[in-house]
Amino acid sequence: MNGGxxxxxxxxxxxxxKVYSLFESAGFGAPDMEKNSRKLxxxxxxxxxxxxxVKPSDVAIYVERGAADVGVAGRDILLEYEPDVYELLDxxxxxxxxxxxxxxxxxxxxxxxxxxxxxFARIAQxxxxxxxxEIDIIKLNGSIELAPILGLSDVIVxxxxxxxxxxxxxxxxxxxxxxxxxxxxxxxxxxxxxRELINDICRSLAERSVRE
Amino acid sequence: MFIPDSVLHNDERxxxxxxxLYGGYGxxxxxxxxxxxxxxxxxxxxxxxxxxxxxxxDRGGRLMALKPDVTLSIVRSAPAAFSGVRRVFYDxxxxxxxKGGSSFKEIKQLGIECIGDTDSYCVSEVITLxxxxxxxxxxxxxxxxxxxxxxxxxxxxxxxSPRGAALAAERxxxxxxxxxxxxxxxxxxxxxxxxxxxxxAGACGEPAEVIKTLCGAFRGEKAARALDETERVxxxxxxxxxxxxxxxxxxxxxxxGMVFKGYVNGIPSAxxxxxxxxxxxxxxxxxxxxxxxxxxxxxxxELPEPAADFDFDVLLIASDVETTAxxxxxxxxxGESVFVTRDANCGIRARRTVRAEEII
Numbered sequence: 001m002n003g004g005x006x007x008x009x010x011x012x013x014x015x016x017x018k019v020y021s022l023f024e025s026a027g028f029g030a031p032d033m034e035k036n037s038r039k040l041x042x043x044x045x046x047x048x049x050x051x052x053x054v055k056p057s058d059v060a061i062y063v064e065r066g067a068a069d070v071g072v073a074g075r076d077i078l079l080e081y082e083p084d085v086y087e088l089l090d091x092x093x094x095x096x097x098x099x100x101x102x103x104x105x106x107x108x109x110x111x112x113x114x115x116x117x118x119x120f121a122r123i124a125q126x127x128x129x130x131x132x133x134e135i136d137i138i139k140l141n142g143s144i145e146l147a148p149i150l151g152l153s154d155v156i157v158x159x160x161x162x163x164x165x166x167x168x169x170x171x172x173x174x175x176x177x178x179x180x181x182x183x184x185x186x187x188x189x190x191x192x193x194x195r196e197l198i199n200d201i202c203r204s205l206a207e208r209s210v211r212e
Numbered sequence: 213m214f215i216p217d218s219v220l221h222n223d224e225r226x227x228x229x230x231x232x233l234y235g236g237y238g239x240x241x242x243x244x245x246x247x248x249x250x251x252x253x254x255x256x257x258x259x260x261x262x263x264x265x266x267x268x269x270d271r272g273g274r275l276m277a278l279k280p281d282v283t284l285s286i287v288r289s290a291p292a293a294f295s296g297v298r299r300v301f302y303d304x305x306x307x308x309x310x311k312g313g314s315s316f317k318e319i320k321q322l323g324i325e326c327i328g329d330t331d332s333y334c335v336s337e338v339i340t341l342x343x344x345x346x347x348x349x350x351x352x353x354x355x356x357x358x359x360x361x362x363x364x365x366x367x368x369x370x371x372x373s374p375r376g377a378a379l380a381a382e383r384x385x386x387x388x389x390x391x392x393x394x395x396x397x398x399x400x401x402x403x404x405x406x407x408x409x410x411x412x413a414g415a416c417g418e419p420a421e422v423i424k425t426l427c428g429a430f431r432g433e434k435a436a437r438a439l440d441e442t443e444r445v446x447x448x449x450x451x452x453x454x455x456x457x458x459x460x461x462x463x464x465x466x467x468x469g470m471v472f473k474g475y476v477n478g479i480p481s482a483x484x485x486x487x488x489x490x491x492x493x494x495x496x497x498x499x500x501x502x503x504x505x506x507x508x509x510x511x512x513x514e515l516p517e518p519a520a521d522f523d524f525d526v527l528l529i530a531s532d533v534e535t536t537a538x539x540x541x542x543x544x545x546x547g548e549s550v551f552v553t554r555d556a557n558c559g560i561r562a563r564r565t566v567r568a569e570e571i572i
Contacts, residue, residue, distance in 0.1 A: 064312070064480070065312075065480055066479075066480020066481070067480075084311065084481070085386075086386055086387040086388075086459070087386040087387065087388040087391065088387055088388070089390070090390045186387075187480055188459075188473075188475075188481070188482070189475040189479060189480050189481055189482065190480065191387075192354040192356065192455070192457075192475055193352065193354065193475075193477050195416075
């Protein structure tokens with residue numbers, strides 16, 4: 001599983017591309033990396049890094065199960081799935097927040113169970129548990145903003161970056177739940193056997209993420 | 213009885229080797245012959261690897277549990293107070309939901325427990341046996357050792373609340389220095405008193421070097437005692453593959469002092485987990501100290517086994533009963549494995565195919 005190569009799981013999409021350029025500028029890129037390619041694996045050559053592109057919510061699974069030694073995952077994923085991994089570095093990119101949003105003018109009627117639509121069931125449950133508020137979670141996988149508009153839920157708990165999507169759908173943030181950014185994570189077992197290389201990468205990325 | 217090594221899988225080979233290792237250090241086998249009442253586990257759920265427990269009602273109407281753990285039974289069966297040291301090992305199947313899994317599994321688990329007047333030597337012996345267990349399984353191993361009393365001294369020095377201390381321990385277990393700073397800042401703590409805690413979060417490496425670094429940063433009697441105990445215990449542990457790493461934490465309702473996790477290259481999670489658990493002993497009304505560890509044998513399935521090119525040596529095409537039986541016996545006593553069939557195309561891969569008549 002490990003060999004001499006360091007396996008890096010990156011999230012597909014804009015965040016992954018941004019993080020990959022951090023690796024590249026730190027001297028840890030893959031010479032055969034092709035943009036806009038359908039290939040999923042790159043590198044594994046001289047500097048010993050092999051990159052995989054995986055679905056953002058799967059990065060933590062690849063790392064926790066040791067298929068990847070390190071990876072980059074949003075803090076929202078780490079809070080939701082609580083994988084048993086090291087969270088070595090805040091890359092200070094992909095900055096956004098998990099927030100509660102509702103239709104403009106929404107007032108919470110505490111006599112009723114609050115209907116919450118979200119793909120972050122654990123984060124939502126823990127947030128409302130801490131407030132002693134009884135809720136009914138409606139687990140959705142996409143287009144969460146539709147739920148309060150169509151009366152499926154009272155509020156949503158979702159990622160908010162600029163707030164434009166909310167505004168365009170006549171919704172607004174009513175509470176902040178947690179700040180989110182991309183984190184460099186590592187498998188706990190593999191870290192011990194590849195500590196020097198992982199720490200080198202971590203230091204280089206830290207310098208670059210501060211500069212950005 | 214002679215058992216050829218080739219018939220053993222990684223997990224079976226490891227079980228025999230580990231039992232011999234523990235026996236060689238005076239550990240006798242503890243057999244868990246009966247089931248425990250569910251209450252034993254319900255009251256100590258966070259001590260268990262998984263909180264899910266299979267329950268059933270016995271003939272007397274009592275709610276029982278299909279063993280999710282062995283240590284709690286060993287502790288329960290120990291006298292309330294005794295002098296001397298009781299050393300046991302166990303080799304049992306337990307039933308629980310593996311982390312990230314959705315259904316119960318029967319899991320093979322080995323472990324040792326050292327209970328009674330468990331002094332620094334005993335803890336050192338337990339850690340040594342953990343390191344030796346890993347070495348028996350793979351030459352590429354790493355035993356990460358920590359001291360919860362030192363972590364507790366650091367959070368007290370920093371002035372963290374009990375909740376803040378728990379959050380700090382969680383961030384240290386994640387090797388997340390940024391998150392640790394946020395925990396301290398959230399409680400208004402920014403001064404020099406937090407420095408030992410930050411130092412501990414990053415401390416990882418060869419024990420003597422790490423202890424030297426920490427000695428200069430900590431003050432107070434509790435920290436001095438913990439550092440002294442760490443040094444004393446590790447002086448009896450072989451240095452190879454052993455590191456001090458304070459990201460190893462444990463639930464302080466049960467564990468105290470030295471705790472550890474063991475890894476081998478190729479298995480993506482801890483193969484060994486253990487430590488000193490005087491607090492569990494006290495919770496269960498025992499006036500004694502204890503240390504031990506569990507080896508999660510099921511994880512050995514992650515290690516590669518040599519791939520077999522053939523299922524058996526000989527595919528023996530049957531004739532009449534007597535000839536076939538004699539042919540099978542002859543091949544088998546010559547050291548070859550035999551699969552008897554009437555159909556040469558039965559899907560079995562063999563080195564060679566022969567008819568029974570050709571052998572006799």
